[in-house]
Amino acid sequence: MGRLKTTNTPELQSLLAPQTPQNPVTLAVEQALMHGRDWSASVADQIAVRLAGLITIDVIHAGQRLLEKDISDVLAVSRAPVREALRILERERLIEFRPRRGAIVTEPNAQDLRDIYVVRDALFEILLRQLMEERADALEALFEQFIPQFSKAAEESVDAYISVTFLANMAMADLSSNRLVGEVLNSISLRVLRYVRLGLASHPGSLENSFKTWRALQRAVIKRDIEAVLQTAHKRIGNSRDAAVRALSSGIQKGKGGAAGRSAVSA
Structure with a gap:
């Protein structure tokens, strides 16, 4: 008799599914996890990248359990690299370990996201002020x-747009002489990417409004107007925060998100 499936665990066959062409968001996530590391392309690294991508595009949902045995069985690998992969995801705060439950995909509430964005907003102000000067x-x-x-x-x-803006944020952080600011910003961006994606996918006109804000930021940079740069950046980050909170509050990530995201992508 086969082992019964543990409650609230994802279907993991997607780990085996080839992605050709690969989703642009999962490619961006892969670059983020590789960024600044001595990337060895080990089995653990590859597992971490694939799991992170599936979490970000909401194939694996917030609150679901990731069991070492389930993952090792599906991928036909030992549990050691799976355990290491989960630790990589824990460092990026995509999962957390809980007593008696193991690895859980992080499930922040709306206040958690707002708190994260307070930090993100402050760090972007430090970053942009430094770069403008x-x-x-x-x-x-x-x-x-x-x-x-x-x-x-x-x-x-939506996925193509989200991936490019995500990589642009990483490139901006790389310009900074303050490595800590850049590292924390990249980690935060990866942590909230799935919610921003779902928020933009579910609201018509969101992409257009986001692009307009980026263009306004570019114009302020060209004019060398530091205050306009900072004000526009605050607006952009506030819009991103609102999209993330909308996605979380509406419960998209608990099952509605996949359909919303697919319909937006196919439009």
Whole structure:
């Protein structure tokens, strides 16, 4: 007799499914997890990347349990690399370990997300003020590189747009001489990416409004207007926060999100 499935665990066959072409969000997540690390492409690294991608695109939902045995059985690997992969996800706060329950996909409430965004907003102000004072030309060049990509991605899908803006945020953080600010910002961005994605997918016009805010930020950078840069960045981050809280509060991530995301992507 086969072992009964543990309550509130995901179907893990998606771990085996080839992604050709790979979802752009999972590619962005892979780059984020590789970023700044001595990437060995070990079995544990590969498992962590695949799990993180499935969490971000809401195939594996918030609150679900990830059991070492289930994952090792599906992938036909020992439990040691699975355990290491789960620790990688724990460091990125995509999962947490709870007594007697094991690894649980993190499930913040609305206040948790607001608290996270308070930190994100403050760090972006530090980042942008520093860049405008020390590396404004490099920041302007970054916008020249990414803005056309934003425009193209917005016409393609929510996932394409989310992945490009996520990578742009990482590139901005990389310009900073303050490595701690960059590392924390990248970790926060990865942590909230799934909620921002679901929020944008479920509200028509969100992509257009987001793109307009990025363009306004670019114009402020070109003018070298630090205060306008900071005000526009606060607005952009506030919009991102609102999208994340909407997704969480409406319960999209508990089963409605997949349909919403797919309909938005296919539009």
